[in-house]
Amino acid sequence: MPLPLRLLLGYGKRRPMTATPKLRLGTRRSPLAMAQAEEARSRLCAAHGWDESAVELVPVVASGDRIQDRPLAEIGGKALWTKELDEWLDEGRIDGAVHSLKDVETVRPSFLAIAAILPRADVRDVLVGAASIRAIPEGARVGTSAPRRAAQMLYRRPDVTIVPIRGNVATRISKLAAGEADVTLLAAAGLERLGETGVGTPLETDEWLPAPSQGAIAIECRAYDPQTRDLLSAIDHGPSRAAVEAERALLAALGGNCHSPVAVLTERRGETIALTAALYSADGAERVDGTVTVSPGDREGPTRLAADLLARATAGITVLFAGDR
Numbered sequence: 590m591p592l593p594l595r596l597l598l599g600y601g602k603r604r605p606m607t608a609t610p611k612l613r614l615g616t617r618r619s620p621l622a623m624a625q626a627e628e629a630r631s632r633l634c635a636a637h638g639w640d641e642s643a644v645e646l647v648p649v650v651a652s653g654d655r656i657q658d659r660p661l662a663e664i665g666g667k668a669l670w671t672k673e674l675d676e677w678l679d680e681g682r683i684d685g686a687v688h689s690l691k692d693v694e695t696v697r698p699s700f701l702a703i704a705a706i707l708p709r710a711d712v713r714d715v716l717v718g719a720a721s722i723r724a725i726p727e728g729a730r731v732g733t734s735a736p737r738r739a740a741q742m743l744y745r746r747p748d749v750t751i752v753p754i755r756g757n758v759a760t761r762i763s764k765l766a767a768g769e770a771d772v773t774l775l776a777a778a779g780l781e782r783l784g785e786t787g788v789g790t791p792l793e794t795d796e797w798l799p800a801p802s803q804g805a806i807a808i809e810c811r812a813y814d815p816q817t818r819d820l821l822s823a824i825d826h827g828p829s830r831a832a833v834e835a836e837r838a839l840l841a842a843l844g845g846n847c848h849s850p851v852a853v854l855t856e857r858r859g860e861t862i863a864l865t866a867a868l869y870s871a872d873g874a875e876r877v878d879g880t881v882t883v884s885p886g887d888r889e890g891p892t893r894l895a896a897d898l899l900a901r902a903t904a905g906i907t908v909l910f911a912g913d914r
């Protein structure tokens with residue numbers, strides 16, 4: 590008996606199951622962003638007992654990735670990393686968006702909610718090209734486009750020259766190798782997540798403070814999407830959330846953003862958090878710092894510290910915190 594035509598042609602053949610994903614997570618396309626999105630996916634799959642295909646990663650090009658030739662602080666535009674992913678969320682093309690929280694504005698569109706903060710990685714900056722800040726050669730060129738890193742370096746080493754350097758982590762390391770700068774500073778968290786663990790010397794937080802939210806990955810979703818919020822909340826890490834919320838409350842109260850020369854540190858003290866912050870003038874000549882002890886979720890303590898810092902700050906500092914909310 591001849592085989593039915595449909596079998597000969599392969600119709601009705603069992604195909605591999607292409608289950609519709611339970612979640613579509615948007616991410617930027619840089620190697621670091623993809624590594625962070627992969628981490629979010631594996632944590633979600635582990636928490637819910639899903640296999641990998643349950644979470645689809647959707648790469649989206651951000652405006653900040655299209656501009657490669659100028660320091661971002663100079664462009665001054667906000668939402669360089671978030672605008673496109675916000676739109677994709679708004680249009681329902683993705684269910685969640687994975688971000689380096691450090692790059693996420695303190696004031697977000699009201700339709701969005703940060704549904705998960707992943708366990709925070711190493712918060713420190715890493716110095717590449719010298720063994721310590723003291724060991725940086727006299728007059729060296731320090732490659733950084735981050736006002737916080739530039740000001741903090743000039744405060745410690747007024748003899749160095751700051752040169753702008755941009756691009757993703759690998760690009761910046763290769764620019765250093767190509768001689769565009771003598772030393773540079775990178776987030777330990779980014780290096781760690783890229784598997785670049787042998788690079789540079791981590792700077793201890795007693796001599797060098799990181800940026801607000803450094804090392805934290807956040808997943809945002811639509812505030813009115815309770816199902817996704819619920820799925821994402823399974824991987825929310827309470828202690829990390831408490832720390833970054835305090836740091837972001839301070840930054841918001843300062844009227845700062847990710848281009849402001851503000852350095853912070855949160856340390857757990859039992860049930861409370863010690864929040865330390867330092868503000869700098871652009872040339873690093875002026876500095877003011879302070880510490881406050883807060884409870885998780887308290888925005889009033891960080892706000893009080895911000896007001897106290899601004900009250901004690903010199904003009905070269907306050908001019909940088911002119912209420913860019």
Ligand SMILES: NCc1[nH]cc(CCC(=O)O)c1CC(=O)O
Nearest residue numbers: 689691775776778779803804805
């Ligand atoms: N501004 C770019 C950026 N945003 C997040 C990270 C690294 C990861 C993190 O800090 O959480 C980096 C690179 C860097 O600062 O070296």
